[in-house]
Amino acid sequence: MIGLLLACAPPEGLPLGSTAADCAACHPDHAAEWRGSAHAVGGSHAFDAWLPEVEAAWGGFAADRCVGCHRPGFGGDEGVGCVACHAAVGNHGEADGALAVDLSAPLSGPFGATAAPTVAHSSTPRELLGSDSLCGTCHEVTGPGLLHETTLSEHRAAGGEGCVECHAPRVVDRPLVPGGAPRPSRDHRFGLEDGLYGEALALTVEPRGEERVLVLRAEGATHDVPTGAAFVRRWRVELAVEAAASTTILSLGDDPLWAGAPVALVTDADEVRPGRLGAGEEVEWGLPAQGAVEARVWVEAVRTEVADALGVEAPAPVEVSRLVESDPAPTR
Numbered sequence: 001m002i003g004l005l006l007a008c009a010p011p012e013g014l015p016l017g018s019t020a021a022d023c024a025a026c027h028p029d030h031a032a033e034w035r036g037s038a039h040a041v042g043g044s045h046a047f048d049a050w051l052p053e054v055e056a057a058w059g060g061f062a063a064d065r066c067v068g069c070h071r072p073g074f075g076g077d078e079g080v081g082c083v084a085c086h087a088a089v090g091n092h093g094e095a096d097g098a099l100a101v102d103l104s105a106p107l108s109g110p111f112g113a114t115a116a117p118t119v120a121h122s123s124t125p126r127e128l129l130g131s132d133s134l135c136g137t138c139h140e141v142t143g144p145g146l147l148h149e150t151t152l153s154e155h156r157a158a159g160g161e162g163c164v165e166c167h168a169p170r171v172v173d174r175p176l177v178p179g180g181a182p183r184p185s186r187d188h189r190f191g192l193e194d195g196l197y198g199e200a201l202a203l204t205v206e207p208r209g210e211e212r213v214l215v216l217r218a219e220g221a222t223h224d225v226p227t228g229a230a231f232v233r234r235w236r237v238e239l240a241v242e243a244a245a246s247t248t249i250l251s252l253g254d255d256p257l258w259a260g261a262p263v264a265l266v267t268d269a270d271e272v273r274p275g276r277l278g279a280g281e282e283v284e285w286g287l288p289a290q291g292a293v294e295a296r297v298w299v300e301a302v303r304t305e306v307a308d309a310l311g312v313e314a315p316a317p318v319e320v321s322r323l324v325e326s327d328p329a330p331t332r
Contacts, residue, residue: 020034050265069097167191196221217277227276253275292324300315302314
């Protein structure tokens with residue numbers, strides 16, 4: 001069947017279907033990676049529970065904007081399916097989900113006219129595919145209400161490599177279809193299953209004269225840590241010296257406030273207090289000159305208080321980094 005498909009002239013549109021399941025019939029490896037990504041579900045139980053809160057606080061337009069990025073429905077997929085990127089022909093602005101998708105046009109692909117012909121779709125190269133502009137269409141949000149996410153702006157200010165270099169890195173050449181020749185390819189998990197959380201922050205113990213300091217640097221990401229909807233999640237740094245009980249010494253994440261007091265949901269807040277590290281920034285804590293040190297970084301994908309307020313179960317915190325420094329030799 002694959003050989004027959006490849007021998008046929010490319011069609012207009014997507015006659016064999018436009019869902020990720022349809023794409024998986026010929027691209028099983030890519031589809032399997034996508035199914036393990038946040039794009040596949042486009043949200044979470046917390047997202048579903050929050051939509052009514054968003055609509056009540058900021059109106060139906062605000063809720064529609066959330067759905068427009070998390071569950072746009074392009075091609076029939078509930079989440080952000082294959083055609084959301086590969087059938088995107090442009091955007092109406094680099095923010096707020098203003099993506100232009102044309103299911104009747106050739107799909108964007110890295111090989112364009114050199115791709116093997118198939119009855120499933122035709123192919124064309126577009127600079128939009130894999131560009132920061134494509135990613136920023138949904139990863140830059142300008143409201144309404146307090147829904148402000150500035151990941152694209154942060155990334156561009158840091159001047160790092162393109163989004164896909166971290167979030168869809170190149171993998172070993174592999175066939176695009178079963179039985180095909182190996183070709184350059186990228187990971188389609190788009191995020192965090194490959195250890196990017198652990199690479200975003202670096203923990204080190206460094207000398208400061210006769211003392212020591214614990215240093216936390218945001219050196220592995222070209223945007224703030226955390227970024228995006230930081231008011232949902234929390235990054236927590238714990239420290240123990242000489243086998244003492246761990247103590248949280250830093251929490252990163254935007255704190256929603258109402259009348260100066262913390263609230264669980266940003267929809268109940270009147271302001272958001274930034275609590276992040278920008279790319280390249282660092283903080284440090286003084287340590288005793290002696291004593292073994294153990295520091296850990298934990299990520300809460302959904303803060304416990306947010307989950308409780310929405311009536312959903314919070315995912316278990318994930319340890320993404322650990323530093324163990326033995327007791328230094330006494331100085332003489």
